[in-house]
Amino acid sequence: MRYRFGAFELVPETRELLADGRPRAIEPQVFDLLHYLVCERERVVSQDDLIAAVWHGRIVSDSAISARISAARAAIDDGGKRQDWIRTVARHGFRFIGPVEPVEATRHRQPAAEAAAPGGTPHQRVAFCRSRDGTRIAYATSGAGYPMVKAGHWLTHLEHDWHSPLWRPLLSRLGQRFALLRYDQRGNGLSDREISDFALDRFVEDLEAAVDAAGLERFALYGTSQGVPIALAYAGRHPERLSHLVLHGGFVKGRLVRSGADREQGLALLTLIRHGWGKANSPFIKAFATLFIPDGSREQIESLAELQRLTTSADNAAALRWAIDHFDVSDLLEKLAVPTLVIHANDDGVQPLEQGLELASRIADAEFLLLESRNHVIVPEEPAWPVLFEGIERFVLGAAAPG
Template identity: 35%
Template sequence: MQQSIGFVKDRHGKAIAYGVTGRGRPLVADTGFVSHLELQWAYPPYRRFFEALSSHHRVIRFDLPGIGLGDPTGEVVDFEDDVAVLEDLVDGLGLSEMDLFGASQAGAVMVAYAARHPERIGRMVIFGGYADGPKLAAPALQESLLKLTRAHWGIASQTLADIFIAGGDEQAQQAFASVLRVAATPDAGVRRLAECFRTDIRDLLPKVKAPVLVIHRTGDRNVGFEHGRALAAGIPGAQLVSLEGRAHVWYVGDMESVLAPMLDFLGDKARPPRADSVLSAREREVALLISQGLSNGEVASRLGISARTAEAHAEHIRNKLGFRSRAQIAAWAVENVGTGA
């Protein structure tokens, strides 16, 4: 699936970059912190998540001015700037009604928009969100992270990847860190991180009228589960789905457990793309051999690769398909790749 990239101006004349996939009811997605429409789309697990949503929705993702493909001369300084960009994007695209998906700090932005524009919101999903940013970490830890980001953005990006991608493999961590370094300058990184710690939307929660689904992993290393629980408790009628896992990023780990309740809540059916649209040719070979009951050592011998490489391929397959066991890979391969006969 290809994305179509366009640009609209914000109220300051700066370009907001946006990417569109799929058809149907608009679903505006803000993935939080730092984004890059092209780099993130090139990462298979991330792309697969939005491809699944695009089966039923016109999914609209975007980069803020000063971030990713957004206007390099623009900048988002505080929370109100963040909300204003969302307002300008929606107005610029002429959207009268839509669903919303917000991850991490973007969840707060979506809550603010929904509270101020209830007539435009159908349903809203928040993953890994919070309402009380100052309580995310002790003041000393907040200050140390801001200092590290300001002084050593490269090191800070890897540190943040270790936190956001807890439990993920090295490939996922490196992909995340790369997006941070390419999509944002050190100053932009400091502004975005400082906004996380300043944001407090607790007074807006009772004003949200739309149906809301809050999804949060119980072991989230970046935003503790208690924040997701408090967020859901503060929004009238909100549903809370708790999931196992440590990764703060929804497309790492058991992604299917995120997609299933989300698609059900939005009124869709979970229909992930075929394996051959996600896996590389070599990964399809490995999946097929796993379906035949071969161990990593036997897969390595059959393909002429090291056992370590075979193990890495199996881990990548699990991550891309959102699986946790070889049995799931085997069942998927039989149905979607073939038997090799």
């Protein structure tokens, strides 16, 4: 069922908001909130109702709810003062007002220009396996198409990321063309957190366990940030399993085995983690957001604090960061025998462009894709978003072997 109101049309089957028939960008969680308000338009919806329906019972702050309401209003050109569509009912909640016309769903063709917008796969399946040392690893499958595995990296939580305004657009976009497998590495998210061994080999074994549990024989491997050295180490062990290797925003040597400003930045980040982990207004959150998504929205930045609170402890975060910043895969690059695409943003504040260029220049026949962006995590609102996915799809699907 679709819903028309004013110049807008809400299309649940494709998770689109149309304005005068044209798709309008809307973050997944904001879409869910707007859809719920429209469906429940005959009554006032309380904050508890919203938390149950949109956040699935997770604890969220009043400010987070207010931010999502503001984003929903902005998406449909509704001012907080006018409240033409979403009315605040003091001390009771919110109600969607104005005429709504329910329309039976018809076949909808998504415009080519909308290929980069978030929408998405409606379901993920979460399961568990054991790494070689017995560590419990949570993994999730979603989407449809050619098999792709996303290597684990610092800060993931399978359930939170599935609804996150920062990660859900990326997961939805990948799920349009790929059968995606991802997992929470040790010390993070739904995987075991009481861990003391964070060696690179253990992270590779976590990836091996998730791939084997999912029954994958051959696939494309997508490593981002810390996932890049893990993906490289896996490719060195199992080149026959990989049809393609995609390395995005990665590095050859971690900050603490580099010199100069990179090492100083790594030590400063560790100090901020220990003193500001998971605190919404802490200096760490500000520094973290400035590094990772300097052009991110307020909602995306707020989601980082929530992710920190949910995914791991401050001690674990610091231990993971210390281990990651000591990774060094220099000796693996020239030995690699897998078709490789290296992607890097020209002004990445987390991993400097020089690290991406070194990866591409030292891996035989590697292709290099430069993104015009300051963000370490590419977001739908920037021009680099379609470039990223068009590059991945062309590289993997243009020559993907079914075997």
